Amino acid sequence: MSFATRLAEAVRRTRSVTCVGLDPRKGSLPLSLREAVANDRPEEWAAAYTQFCCEIIDVVADIVPCVKPQAAFFEQLGPAGMISLGEVVAHARRNNLLVILDGKRNDIGSTATAYADAYLGADSPWGSDSLTVSPYLGRDSIEPFVEVCDARQAGIFVLVKTSNPGGGLLQNRETDGQTVYARVAELLKELNSTRLDPGGYGPVGAVVGATYPQELAAMRAAMPSSWILIPGFGAQGGAAEDVKVGFDSDGMGAVVNSSRHIIFAHSRAEYADKFGDARWHDAVRAATEQMNQQLNVLK
Amino acid sequence: MSFATRLAEAVRRTRSVTCVGLDPRKGSLPLSLREAVANDRPEEWAAAYTQFCCEIIDVVADIVPCVKPQAAFFEQLGPAGMISLGEVVAHARRNNLLVILDGKRNDIGSTATAYADAYLGADSPWGSDSLTVSPYLGRDSIEPFVEVCDARQAGIFVLVKTSNPGGGLLQNRETDGQTVYARVAELLKELNSTRLDPGGYGPVGAVVGATYPQELAAMRAAMPSSWILIPGFGAQGGAAEDVKVGFDSDGMGAVVNSSRHIIFAHSRAEYADKFGDARWHDAVRAATEQMNQQLNVLK
Numbered sequence: 010m011s012f013a014t015r016l017a018e019a020v021r022r023t024r025s026v027t028c029v030g031l032d033p034r035k036g037s038l039p040l041s042l043r044e045a046v047a048n049d050r051p052e053e054w055a056a057a058y059t060q061f062c063c064e065i066i067d068v069v070a071d072i073v074p075c076v077k078p079q080a081a082f083f084e085q086l087g088p089a090g091m092i093s094l095g096e097v098v099a100h101a102r103r104n105n106l107l108v109i110l111d112g113k114r115n116d117i118g119s120t121a122t123a124y125a126d127a128y129l130g131a132d133s134p135w136g137s138d139s140l141t142v143s144p145y146l147g148r149d150s151i152e153p154f155v156e157v158c159d160a161r162q163a164g165i166f167v168l169v170k171t172s173n174p175g176g177g178l179l180q181n182r183e184t185d186g187q188t189v190y191a192r193v194a195e196l197l198k199e200l201n202s203t204r205l206d207p208g209g210y211g212p213v214g215a216v217v218g219a220t221y222p223q224e225l226a227a228m229r230a231a232m233p234s235s236w237i238l239i240p241g242f243g244a245q246g247g248a249a250e251d252v253k254v255g256f257d258s259d260g261m262g263a264v265v266n267s268s269r270h271i272i273f274a275h276s277r278a279e280y281a282d283k284f285g286d287a288r289w290h291d292a293v294r295a296a297t298e299q300m301n302q303q304l305n306v307l308k
Numbered sequence: 309m310s311f312a313t314r315l316a317e318a319v320r321r322t323r324s325v326t327c328v329g330l331d332p333r334k335g336s337l338p339l340s341l342r343e344a345v346a347n348d349r350p351e352e353w354a355a356a357y358t359q360f361c362c363e364i365i366d367v368v369a370d371i372v373p374c375v376k377p378q379a380a381f382f383e384q385l386g387p388a389g390m391i392s393l394g395e396v397v398a399h400a401r402r403n404n405l406l407v408i409l410d411g412k413r414n415d416i417g418s419t420a421t422a423y424a425d426a427y428l429g430a431d432s433p434w435g436s437d438s439l440t441v442s443p444y445l446g447r448d449s450i451e452p453f454v455e456v457c458d459a460r461q462a463g464i465f466v467l468v469k470t471s472n473p474g475g476g477l478l479q480n481r482e483t484d485g486q487t488v489y490a491r492v493a494e495l496l497k498e499l500n501s502t503r504l505d506p507g508g509y510g511p512v513g514a515v516v517g518a519t520y521p522q523e524l525a526a527m528r529a530a531m532p533s534s535w536i537l538i539p540g541f542g543a544q545g546g547a548a549e550d551v552k553v554g555f556d557s558d559g560m561g562a563v564v565n566s567s568r569h570i571i572f573a574h575s576r577a578e579y580a581d582k583f584g585d586a587r588w589h590d591a592v593r594a595a596t597e598q599m600n601q602q603l604n605v606l607k
Contacts, residue, residue: 032419034418051433079415079419079422081413081415081419081420081422081423081426082419082422084422084423084426084427085422085423085425085426085433086433087390087394087426087433087434088387088390088391088394088433089433090433091386091387091390092387095386095387111415113413113414113415113442114380114412115412115442116378116380116410116412117470117471117472117475118472119333120331120378120380120381121380123378123380123381123383123384124380124383124384126384127380127383127384127386128383133386134350134384134385134386134387134388134389135386143412143414143442143444143445144444144478145442145443145444145467145470145478145479146467146470146472146474146475147470147472147474147475147476147477147478147479148474148477149472149473149474150472150474168444168445171416171444171445171446172416173416173417173445173446173448173449174448175445175446175447175448175449176416176445176446177446178446178447178491178495179443179444179446179478179488179491179492180444180446182481182483182488182491183483184481184482184483189478189481189488192477192478192481193478196477
């Protein structure tokens with residue numbers, strides 16, 4: 010079954026469009042996990058990351074469709090972190106969660122194929138369902154990923170309009186009235202056009218930040234066949250009203266990511282008193298349920 | 309000593325502007341290395357990649373300033389490949405070669421910092437001298453890398469104009485007469501302006517492909533303080549005449565990468581008969597010396 014169809018089914022099954030971002034950071038882990046790291050060795054931190062992310066997966070698996078591990082934080086621990094990343098991806102998949110690996114990879118030709126094989130291929134040691142991809146190198150850097158998606162029923166999410174304040178420097182530049190990000194959107198629509206599932210979506214998704222609602226609405230219209238991954242909700246400032254324009258008329262076609270606001274919910278003012286550090290699992294569950302309620306868009 | 313100064317010294321010491329790209333691919337390895345892989349396990353391939361790359365390093369260490377391992381091929385092997393990558397980086401540094409890790413990483417804010425720490429930071433498990441970075445996310449995605457460069461005397465090479473045919477799709481789009489890649493160049497010049505070494509170069513380098521000589525000449529002029537990493541020479545079609553415009557008036561300020569043409573020289577028609585597979589080390593040495601002669605630009 011295609012990635013787009015699997016994602017749609019997962020959204021319907023859980024009645025949730027929340028994507029839980031798995032961004033483990035040493036200093037923000039719950040105290041019990043930090044205390045278990047006795048000698049500050051990468052292997053110890055990797056074990057803590059694995060435990061932290063897998064326990065989050067256990068807490069949210071029945072109420073969200075997908076998780077998004079951020080590769081950078083695992084890479085920071087070196088090979089031990091990469092082993093942890095593989096364990097987290099496998100645990101999520103065992104628990105019926107779709108995995109969006111956030112690696113923002115890209116390169117030219119056969120090197121792009123190597124990245125696609127690495128994260129999505131038949132022999133992928135990480136075995137993710139999908140991967141985020143950067144578009145700066147153009148169409149021939151994205152096509153190798155799409156070919157692997159075709160072969161493996163996997164998906165990609167290409168950066169279109171990012172949520173950071175500086176994203177506009179290149180993305181918002183206009184040529185004959187068309188911005189760079191709109192040109193990327195046009196390309197994604199083209200790439201999907203011969204690959205649509207019965208629901209009308211293809212394997213080539215897009216990343217469009219929650220922090221620019223007008224642009225998000227425009228991109229929803231410009232890419233009717235792309236699932237949109239919407240980061241920037243919560244900690245980065247995007248509100249529920251801002252992201253609702255990212256969905257299609259059935260309330261489908263997008264998932265909204267929140268990382269810190271969910272995984273480190275035990276540190277948020279509203280949960281710190283109620284649950285505190287010791288009950289961090291309950292804080293994760295409560296924050297996820299709260300986000301599901303805020304984003305109750307499914308028709 | 310700053311990365312720019314170290315690179316300049318390495319170029320002067322070796323009288324070479326050749327960067328040897330370390331792109332190990334299973335199918336292209338010399339026969340003896342492939343035969344040692346008995347069971348097609350990632351750990352065996354990783355050992356073959358380590359041996360292959362480290363032996364190349366031994367062959368070229370006295371005649372080139374730097375090597376460029378391509379992360380994608382190591383990532384393809386999973387955690388075992390990432391261990392190999394670390395071993396290759398360490399071996400290059402022990403042999404006095406500067407390392408340009410080709411990862412084309414990027415992300416926003418604190419995640420960009422995680423990537424920078426991962427590959428260039430004080431506790432980096434990979435410990436590279438420099439890293440390639442993609443600019444699509446804008447200035448605030450590049451600054452975290454530059455800050456780590458400042459702290460660690462490391463360098464980055466930001467994609468400006470890439471060597472692939474499709475690179476122009478976004479990079480060549482013009483706004484008020486300025487292309488996207490020229491806008492990136494302007495940003496890099498700005499970022500370097502407060503960070504110049506006595507030679508006039510800063511830590512923020514650029515990637516500009518050999519396949520577009522006119523653009524390379526323009527980018528040399530636009531970024532007088534950026535070391536330029538020039539890919540696309542040899543296998544991708546760039547010729548010696550094409551890349552000479554990438555250097556400053558002293559014949560400094562750029563290094564030219566060749567991967568397949570050097571590391572798989574034993575398969576090239578001109579070397580296959582003379583050396584063949586068994587003498588692949590000699591083919592690597594001969595191809596590197598040939599490239600050094602072709603690029604004899606140093607004044």
